[in-house]
Amino acid sequence: MTIPPAALQTAAERFGTPLYVYDAAELDAALLRVRAAFGAARVYYAMKANPNLTLLRRLHAAGVGFECVSPGELARAEVVGASGAQILVNGPAKSDAEYAAGARLGATFIVDREEEVALLPPQSQALVRVNPALAVSTHDHLATGAAGSKFGITLQQAPRVLEALRAAGHTALGLHVHIGSAIRDAHDFTAAFGRLSELREETGPLAVLDAGGGWGLDADLHGIAREAWAAATAFGAELWVEPGRYLVARAGTLLTRVVGTKRTGRNFCLVDAGMTELLRPMLYGAAHPVTPLWDGPETADWDIAGPACESGDLLARDISLPQPRRGELLAIGEAGAYGAAMSSTYLTRSRPAEALYEPGRHSGADWTPIRRRETPQDVWAAEI
Incomplete structure (x- = not known):
């Protein structure tokens, strides 16, 4: 993850969660690596x-x-x-x-x-x-x-x-x-x-x-x-x-807030993002890096579970975390590719906002909104 945690906190407070954020510097760096090689x-x-x-x-x-x-x-x-x-x-x-x-x-x-x-x-x-x-x-x-x-x-x-x-x-x-x-x-x-x-x-x-x-x-x-x-x-x-x-993968991060926890056969950290915001774990078994943006001793291994009524709605399994608390932020890395692109309105969920991190580009603002969050009315606007 290349964006400072404090900047991620700022973005979540400004734009809400779930939220896709992109690091302009990492996007540019990835292109430079390709050109240097090829x-x-x-x-x-x-x-x-x-x-x-x-x-x-x-x-x-x-x-x-x-x-x-x-x-x-x-x-x-x-x-x-x-x-x-x-x-x-x-x-x-x-x-x-x-x-x-x-x-x-x-x-x-x-x-x-x-x-x-x-x-x-x-x-x-x-x-x-x-x-x-x-x-x-x-x-x-x-x-x-x-x-x-x-x-x-x-x-x-x-x-x-x-x-x-x-x-x-x-x-x-x-x-x-x-x-x-x-x-x-x-x-x-x-x-x-x-x-x-x-x-x-x-x-x-x-x-x-x-x-x-x-x-x-x-x-x-x-x-x-x-x-x-x-x-x-x-x-x-x-x-x-x-x-x-x-x-684009490493340039992008999905920010999601903890909704609560649940202990049944496994330990679940419940969050406000899921398969509708990041389908790759369910579709391909993809493993994305997960970073908690809060401190504390690691308490257990947790499955990061979304809100959909699907047993497969898991963003990650067996992630070691400090005790999750409602309202804390998780950063799901490598989400710049096939995160927003594969997002859906299943369950009439509004697709998230997107923001670009480019410190110093605009006076007094490191973040530029590049897609607004949908409303429920946006989701059904084409329906007759």
């Missing part, structure tokens, strides 16, 4: 990790492009000023709206299946997404490069699809590979790039190799970058990368 590679942010417009504007101003997987994400990219080579359109089941918006913006399409060639707008630029059929070190739901995944085409299909793109009048830029998210073992990337090298003789030189993202937060980026550049160089290609979670 050098001249073109960087596209996988917007699905966190689509807040303030964060997108900051990344766009830093020269980062966007990988989009829905009409809404394309609309966000356009709103912050991105166009043309700054936008990639990805996804296994693109809609007509996505093809139309991508064509209007001059985006590059990532072809995910052979039949998609016939669906592309005339004279499109495209990459072909290849599935290397690997077992990788992440949760099954995050393993997009596994043989049973819905993503990409087979290695055997790739040369044929590249040729089909050219025959249809499109620009076949090259290949794309993204094997998953939160990958723990860097050797998985080495294996994926090695599989791509099998295509070199059949494809000939390519303009672009898009190596995707998915690096674990503690990954050896320089090692991965060396392997990616070696693969790109073998094709004579420019290297593109698509970090998402890596750029």
Whole structure:
């Protein structure tokens, strides 16, 4: 956690809880780490990790492009000023709206299946997404490069699809590979790039190799970058990368207040945030660091439980805490990715506010609100 506890207390008092807060300095530092490792590679942010417009504007101003997987994400990219080579359109089941918006913006399409060639707008630029059929070190739901995944085409299909793109009048830029998210073992990337090298003789030189993202937060980026550049160089290609979670996860913290405690078969610390604010623990079994913002001797191991009527509504298990007291704050770390992005209004819960920490940016104020808290009326506003 990079934001001082006193500043977190201030944010909670000002904006209420649950609350997503982001550290601008950590966001900038993560991008610097990527650029230091990957050098001249073109960087596209996988917007699905966190689509807040303030964060997108900051990344766009830093020269980062966007990988989009829905009409809404394309609309966000356009709103912050991105166009043309700054936008990639990805996804296994693109809609007509996505093809139309991508064509209007001059985006590059990532072809995910052979039949998609016939669906592309005339004279499109495209990459072909290849599935290397690997077992990788992440949760099954995050393993997009596994043989049973819905993503990409087979290695055997790739040369044929590249040729089909050219025959249809499109620009076949090259290949794309993204094997998953939160990958723990860097050797998985080495294996994926090695599989791509099998295509070199059949494809000939390519303009672009898009190596995707998915690096674990503690990954050896320089090692991965060396392997990616070696693969790109073998094709004579420019290297593109698509970090998402890596750029924003550690910049974000979910603040939640203790509601009370309960001792049954286990010790529960009850809080005002849960699966509607941070779904990853329930969806992927993800473990997020938990920091209590109060002092005292550690009393026991606690499960951090949210308010939803779901047994799986747990933010963490077996966390050693000082005796929890009603009103105290917990900081759930690494929540900048897929926290707000996956938040929901299940149980007609209003989605939280979001705030950016940037000390010294504004006179007398370290915090900038970047999303207001929803009201119940906001939640049902579209209902008839």
